Amino acid sequence: xxxxxxxxxxxxxxxxxxxxxxxxxxxxxxxxxxRGPSAINLQPWEFTVVMGEERLRLSRILVKSMRERNISCxxxxxRPLQEYFMxxxxxxxxxxxxxxxxxxxxxxxxxxxxxxFYGAPAAIIVTIDQVFSKSRLVDLGIAVGYMVLAAxxxxxxxxxxxxxxxFADEIKNMLNIAEEKDVVIGVAVGYADTDSxxxxxxxxxxxxxxxxxxx
Ligand SMILES: Cc1cc2nc3c(=O)[nH]c(=O)nc-3n(C[C@H](O)[C@H](O)[C@H](O)COP(=O)(O)O)c2cc1C
Numbered sequence: 001x002x003x004x005x006x007x008x009x010x011x012x013x014x015x016x017x018x019x020x021x022x023x024x025x026x027x028x029x030x031x032x033x034x035r036g037p038s039a040i041n042l043q044p045w046e047f048t049v050v051m052g053e054e055r056l057r058l059s060r061i062l063v064k065s066m067r068e069r070n071i072s073c074x075x076x077x078x079r080p081l082q083e084y085f086m087x088x089x090x091x092x093x094x095x096x097x098x099x100x101x102x103x104x105x106x107x108x109x110x111x112x113x114x115x116x117f118y119g120a121p122a123a124i125i126v127t128i129d130q131v132f133s134k135s136r137l138v139d140l141g142i143a144v145g146y147m148v149l150a151a152x153x154x155x156x157x158x159x160x161x162x163x164x165x166x167f168a169d170e171i172k173n174m175l176n177i178a179e180e181k182d183v184v185i186g187v188a189v190g191y192a193d194t195d196s197x198x199x200x201x202x203x204x205x206x207x208x209x210x211x212x213x214x215x
Contacts, residue, residue, distance in 0.1 A: 006153050011203060013157025013188070014096075014113055015196030016120040020052065021156065021189060026122055029189065032150035038139035044132050045143045048125040048175050055123050061170050062115035071166045073110045084210075092203055099197040109198075114163040120190035125164070125171060127181040140184050147187060157192030157199075160185055 026049055034043060050058050065071070075081060075089065093106050100109050117123045124147070126140055148158045164171060168183040177183070192199055 003149075006149055010148060010152040011201075012159040013120075013190075013192040014118045014159055014198045014201075015193040016118055016157060016188070016190035017193050018119070018121070019191045020121045021191070023051075025154065025156070026051075026124070026189065029147060029151055029154060029156070030124075033143045033147035036139075036142040036146040038142070039136065042136070042139070044128050044136045045140050046127045046129070046181065048127065048177060050123045050125065050175065051121060055117065055121065058123065058171070058174055059116045061174055062164065062167050063112065065167050065170050066111055066115050066163075069166075071111070071163070072107060073114060073163045076162070088206065095203050096198065096201045099201045111163070114159075114161045117161060117186065117188035118159055120157075120159070120188035122189040123161075124187045124189055125175065125177075125183060126185050126187065127177055127183050130180045130182055137184060144185060144187060151189060155191070156189055159188040161188055 030047055030049075034045065038044060075085070077085075081089075096109075097106050100106065126144065128136060128140055144160055148160065151158045162185050164186040165183050171177065171183050172179070172181065
């Protein structure tokens with residue numbers, strides 16, 4: 001498949017088949033993800049792959065904590081968002097809501113779904129050593145970008161799950177991740193349930209003249 005075709009066809013998967021992803025497939029996916037560039041080739045990314053029963057156990061912990069602490073998916077902004085960002089957020093809701101079961105509030109679907117990795121058999125937890133400044137998060141973002149594209153090319157669906165960073169303590173505790181690591185993001189990985197209505201939702205993008213300037 002041409003790269004342009006992969007980029008245009010990929011979108012986040014929010015319903016997965018109950019079909020395990022073989023370990024070798026995940027290893028290949030990580031190998032392709034880590035072909036991405038990183039500053040001084042430091043490769044600051046670290047991955048913890050959680051599959052099968054352990055993935056279910058992790059989700060039980062996340063759902064419990066999400067409910068107890070009333071955590072919700074949000075933009076992670078430090079100030080109120082400008083109107084055009086709010087508009088993009090509304091447009092995402094408008095694009096997904098019609099595909100949800102009647103009466104399912106969007107925020108509940110996203111919160112519960114994210115903690116459950118939308119039923120994906122594998123969750124990849126991406127961490128970074130606290131020795132690095134936040135500049136190095138760029139490198140992790142690139143690896144996740146490669147990951148979602150490589151996965152699509154391998155016939156796998158993905159959904160990045162930023163919400164899990166709110167549960168860093170619980171995740172580190174369950175997965176024996178060292179104290180000096182930060183949990184940055186998770187990625188749900190599995191075979192997309194292509195018949196599921198929610199997977200028919202395709203998000204929009206702002207036109208280039210809204211996000212770029214040329215001199
Ligand atoms: C850093 C990051 C964090 C995200 N966190 C979540 C999340 O916690 N839950 C979720 O359902 N989707 C999450 N997403 C997926 C975005 O909602 C999705 O990429 C966006 O709506 C664009 O849709 P698309 O991926 O289908 O093109 C995240 C994506 C990124 C890049």
